[in-house]
Amino acid sequence: MKKAVLALSTAAVLVSCGSGEQVDQNIEALQQRKDSLKTIYEDIAAQIALVDEQLKALDTTIVLPLVTTKTVENKPFAHFVEIQGAVETGGNATIYPEAMGTITSIVAKEGQKVNQGDVILRIDAGMIQSTLKEVETNYELANEIFEKQERLWKQKIGSEVDYLKAKTNKEALEQKQKTLREQLEMYVVRAPFSGTLDEIMPKVGEAANPAMPVARVINYDNTYIEADVSEDYITTIKEGTLAKVYFPSLGKEIDAKIDRTGSFINPKNRTFKIHISLNELKENLQPNLLGDIRIRDFFQEQAIVIPSNVIQQDRQGNEYIYLLEIKGAKRLVKKAVLKSGLSYDKETIVLSGLEGDEVYIDKGARSVQTGDEVDIMK
Structure with a gap:
């Protein structure tokens, strides 16, 4: 019995030892197989990547x-200064009476053309007229006495004193x-200059006094627009500078020139005055009508011009645009650094960096970068 147990124990030990060696041999074989497969995998992955690149190059989708x-573009470029001004006229007078009294008659009508000195209305001057009539009568008598x-x-014949008294009395009545008569003239309101009677304020029977206006006369013969311009443009905006004036209320624009520039800088807003004649539109213009003025302060007959919105700026502050570069069948993005000048009406003049015949990227320029391949939108 003991021999049998010993035999079994020995056999178990031998079997146990045999199984350990087999496990060690299996791990080593598996590791070798793993390394072999890994090498094969890496080789296949490299081949797949190469095929992907080839497919990418051939894939048109x-x-x-x-x-x-x-x-x-090479074309003319103009820069304008935009300001606002108001219409003025050679004469725009609000008329005040020189005397107080009741208005007895209105001679002229609103809208009527009047000449300088024409009567517009009259104010009651009864007391002065009565006094003048009395003085005239006295003068006639005094004059007869003087002549005698x-x-x-x-x-x-007679004394010198009587002669001098008669002369003095006559001259005093003449002066009176x-x-x-001068006082009587104060009761007549006349046009101060030739023009159009634009408005009559009071009515017959109403009171007039020197503190209240009674009429307005406008002369359109010298109609102009005046505006304030920043002193920054004092060297570029001068007499003869071209301008355009647009009246929004009328829907009209005219070409004009600056007739006169002011010689004084307003210290409050650092501006100077400009004056533009508007005689060709004078019949349609009214004093204080607002107009938009565009003054051409720069012009170049041939300039390299691009849209302002395609110009970008890098971190170093350099301005640039993207150009289209053709390489074989590919259309690639190329960066072009430039220096820009004045901008107006969504366009900018290029001072350097472009020759004038380049093809640049317009829409989509901000979604690409140098070296990108792009497609042209049909």
Whole structure:
């Protein structure tokens, strides 16, 4: 029995030892197989990547960024200064009476053409007229007495004192008549200059006094627009500078020139005055009508011009645009650094960096970068 147990124990030990060696041999074989498969995998992965690159090159369904392109233009470029001004006229007078009283008659009508000195209305001057009539009567008597005294004096008849009294009395009444007639003229309202009677404020029977206006006369013969311009443009905006004036209320624009520039800088807003004649539109313009003025302060007959919105700026502050570069069948993005000048009406003049015949990327320029392959939007 003991021999049998010993035999079994020995056999178990031998079997146990045999199984350990087999496990060790299996791990080593598996590791070798893993390493072999890994090498094969890496080789296949490299081949797959190569095939992917080849497919990518041949695949026409690949979606490229869509852009639009334009050719850089050589054309005239103008820059304008935009300001607002108000219409003025050679004469725009609000008329005040010189005397107080009741309005007895209105001679002219609103809208009527009047000449300088024409009567517009009259104010009651009854008291002065009565006084003047009395003085005129006294003057007639005084004049007769003077003439008699003068004849007698020439004949050496009568005293010098009587002659001088008659002369003084006559001259005093002459002066009084003159004064009364001048006062009487104050009760007549006349046009201060030729023009159009734009408005009559009071009515017949209403009171007039020097503190209240009674009429307005406008002369359209010298109609102009005046505006304030920043002193920054004092060297570029001068007499003869071209301008355009647009009246929004009328829907009309005219070409004009600056007739005169002011010689004084307003210290409050650092501006100077400009004056533009508008005689060709004078019949349609009214004083204080607002107008938009565009003054051409720069012009170049041939300039490299591009849209302002295609110009970008990098971190270093350099301005640039993207150009389209053709390489074989590929359309690639190329960066072009430039220096820009003045901008107006969504366009910018290029001072350097472009020759003038380049093709640049317009729409889509901000979604691409240098070296990208792009497709042109049809």
